Structure formats: C-alpha cells, structure tokens
Amino acid sequence: xxxxxxxxxxxxxxxxxxxxxxxxxxxxxxxxxxxxxxxxxxxxxxxxxxxxxxxxxxxxxxxxxxxxxxxxxxxxxxxxxxxxxxxxxxxxxxxxxxxxxxxxxxxxxxxxxxxxxxxxxxxxxxxxxxxxxxxxxxxxxxxxxxxxxxxxxxxxxxxxxxxxxxxxxxxxxxxxxxxxxxxxxxxxxxxxxxxxxxxxxxxxxxxxxxxxxxxxxxxxxxxxxxxxxxxxxxxxxxxxxxxxxxxxxxxxxxxxxxxxxxxxxxxxxxxxxxxxxxxxxxxxxxxxxxxxxxxxxxxxxxxxxxxxxxxxxxxxxxxxxxxxxxxxxxxxxxxxxxxxx
Numbered sequence: 001x002x003x004x005x006x007x008x009x010x011x012x013x014x015x016x017x018x019x020x021x022x023x024x025x026x027x028x029x030x031x032x033x034x035x036x037x038x039x040x041x042x043x044x045x046x047x048x049x050x051x052x053x054x055x056x057x058x059x060x061x062x063x064x065x066x067x068x069x070x071x072x073x074x075x076x077x078x079x080x081x082x083x084x085x086x087x088x089x090x091x092x093x094x095x096x097x098x099x100x101x102x103x104x105x106x107x108x109x110x111x112x113x114x115x116x117x118x119x120x121x122x123x124x125x126x127x128x129x130x131x132x133x134x135x136x137x138x139x140x141x142x143x144x145x146x147x148x149x150x151x152x153x154x155x156x157x158x159x160x161x162x163x164x165x166x167x168x169x170x171x172x173x174x175x176x177x178x179x180x181x182x183x184x185x186x187x188x189x190x191x192x193x194x195x196x197x198x199x200x201x202x203x204x205x206x207x208x209x210x211x212x213x214x215x216x217x218x219x220x221x222x223x224x225x226x227x228x229x230x231x232x233x234x235x236x237x238x239x240x241x242x243x244x245x246x247x248x249x250x251x252x253x254x255x256x257x258x259x260x261x262x263x264x265x266x267x268x269x270x271x272x273x274x275x276x277x278x279x280x281x282x283x284x285x286x287x288x289x290x291x292x293x294x295x296x297x298x299x300x301x302x303x304x305x306x307x308x309x310x311x312x313x314x315x316x317x318x319x320x321x322x323x324x325x326x327x328x329x330x331x332x333x334x335x336x337x338x339x340x341x
Contacts, residue, residue, distance in 0.1 A: 018097030080116025083157025202236025229305030256280030
C-alpha cells in the first residue's frame with residue numbers, strides 16, 4: 001500500500017527519469033522561494049493524466065495499437081499549454097515532466113496558461129502519410145474530452161508540425177460541430193496560425209544566448225558553437241548565431257555526429273534535410289562517434305534535442321563557456337551540480 005503522503009506519481013520513478021529530474025529541481029528551489037514553499041507539494045502532483053489506446057487501420061488492412069498520453073500538470077493560471085510529440089521513447093513519466101516544465105515556463109514569462117503535454121509512443125518515420133493522419137485524428141478524438149480553447153491547447157513538438165496540428169484542429173472541430181481554431185497553436189498560417197511561430201523557440205535560444213554572452217564578456221564574432229538536435233529549435237538557433245558572426249563547429253542529431261573546426265555551411269545542411277537526410281549526410285567535416293560530441297572544444301554548447309542528455313560524466317567533459325539549453329530538461333541534477341562548480 002502506498003503511503004498517502006507520497007505523490008503517487010513519484011512511486012516507482014526511476015532515478016534518471018524525466019519526472020525524477022523535475023522533482024529534484026523542485027526540491028532544489030525550496031530554500032529560495034520563501035512563503036511560496038507551501039505550493040511545492042502541488043507542483044509535485046499532476047492535476048490530470050490521461051492514457052489512451054490509439055488503434056488505427058494500416059495501409060495493408062491490419063490494425064495496430066499505439067499508446068497515447070495527455071497530461072495536464074497545473075491549470076491554476078489558465079488553460080493547459082504544451083506540445084504533442086510522436087516518438088518511440090515517449091512514456092507517461094516523460095510527458096508528466098514535460099507538462100510540469102510547461103507550467104513553470106508559462107508562469108515564468110507571465111502568460112495566462114497552465115502546463116500540459118502529450119504524446120504517442122510511435123516512430124512516425126515508419127508510417128505513411130495516411131497512417132499518420134489516421135493516428136493523429138484518432139488520438140485527437142480520444143483526448144478530446146479534456147482539450148479545448150478554454151481547457152487545454154496542444155502545439156507541435158518533436159516529430160509533429162503544422163500539418164499534424166491542422167488534422168487535430170479539424171478533428172476536434174468536427175467532433176464539437178463547429179470550427180475551433182483556438183484548440184491548437186502551431187497550425188498553418190491560412191488556418192489562423194502565427195507568422196514566425198516555427199522559428200520562435202530557436203530565436204528565443206539565440207536572444208538568451210546573445211544576452212548571456214554579453215554579460216560574461218564573450219564576443220560572438222568567431223565564437224564556436226556546438227549544436228545537438230537540428231530540428232526547428234537547433235537549426236534556427238544555429239542560423240542566427242552564424243548570422244551574428246559565430247561558426248558551428250559540431251553538430252549532432254539522430255543520424256550521426258560531425259565536427260568541423262572551420263565551421264559548417266548550414267545551407268548544405270538545409271539541402272540535406274530537405275532530401276530527408278540529417279547531420280550524417282553533411283558533406284563537410286569529420287564523422288565521429290556520438291560520445292565525442294561532448295568533448296568538442298567550443299564556446300557555446302546548445303543541447304536542443306531530448307531531455308536527460310547531460311549527466312555528471314558528460315558535464316565534466318564539456319569545454320564550453322556557456323551551456324544554452326534549447327531542449328526541455330536536457331541537464332540532469334548531477335550535471336547541473338558539475339556545471340555550477
């Protein structure tokens with residue numbers, strides 16, 4: 001029997017799970033928040049977690065089942081806000097942590113939203129476009145009872161985009177019998193999306209890094225940048241740093257890792273990505289093993305992929321003057337300790 005004083009979400013949590021990382025982060029800020037410490041236990045408990053079965057008919061006529069999630073961590077400040085990710089490693093604990101980080105992020109910048117997150121455990125690269133659409137629509141119908149413009153507003157995340165948001169918006173609208181453009185953000189411009197939304201996060205990473213560099217006396221002219229994750233966030237941040245005079249000397253994504261002390265031509269990377277390739281297919285630089293990425297001599301390191309990337313061992317190897325987080329929770333608590341020292 002679980003102790004009723006222990007958050008149910010913590011029971012059985014693996015020590016290096018995203019949720020365990022989040023709980024450790026909450027505990028670490030308690031000495032600094034004064035009277036607000038009375039809300040710590042609230043932050044440790046998601047308000048609502050939904051697990052759904054997503055059965056779809058495949059193109060060959062067979063039926064496959066995928067597991068989906070939507071977690072609303074806290075809705076005190078307004079409707080939930082947070083992305084939807086399609087990835088084979090999606091778990092409930094990961095989605096819980098991502099929703100909690102959204103609670104903190106929306107509150108930190110004063111937005112009238114709470115924190116939420118969703119996902120499906122699937123490798124979308126293995127699905128046809130029609131299978132992906134059927135999966136998205138079924139998932140939307142399954143979580144439809146808890147989302148809505150005034151309740152919880154999904155957005156794109158890892159392996160989802162404006163097209164996925166359009167399917168979600170259309171499905172939700174059909175189910176309620178009226179058009180609801182406000183049910184998602186990140187949708188196509190012609191359906192009410194926002195200009196600049198795709199590059200917004202990467203631009204935020206750049207602006208934050210530029211200001212931090214100014215404060216520590218780091219000139220961006222000639223500064224060396226290493227980027228992990230070359231999706232919307234990492235690629236946009238890389239482009240903006242290069243435009244400011246930096247050079248990208250190391251890149252890593254799920255396809256591979258390459259280093260080039262002279263700096264990479266990002267136009268070539270875009271060309272490779274448009275053809276369905278990744279970092280491994282870039283014609284310049286040297287291919288190295290994945291772990292060597294953390295040994296690269298650079299000034300700015302940008303982890304912009306998935307959570308839990310920088311543990312104590314990797315943190316000890318990092319040579320950058322600045323670690324500029326573009327992903328959600330990329331640094332484990334023990335990695336934070338090393339970097340702070």
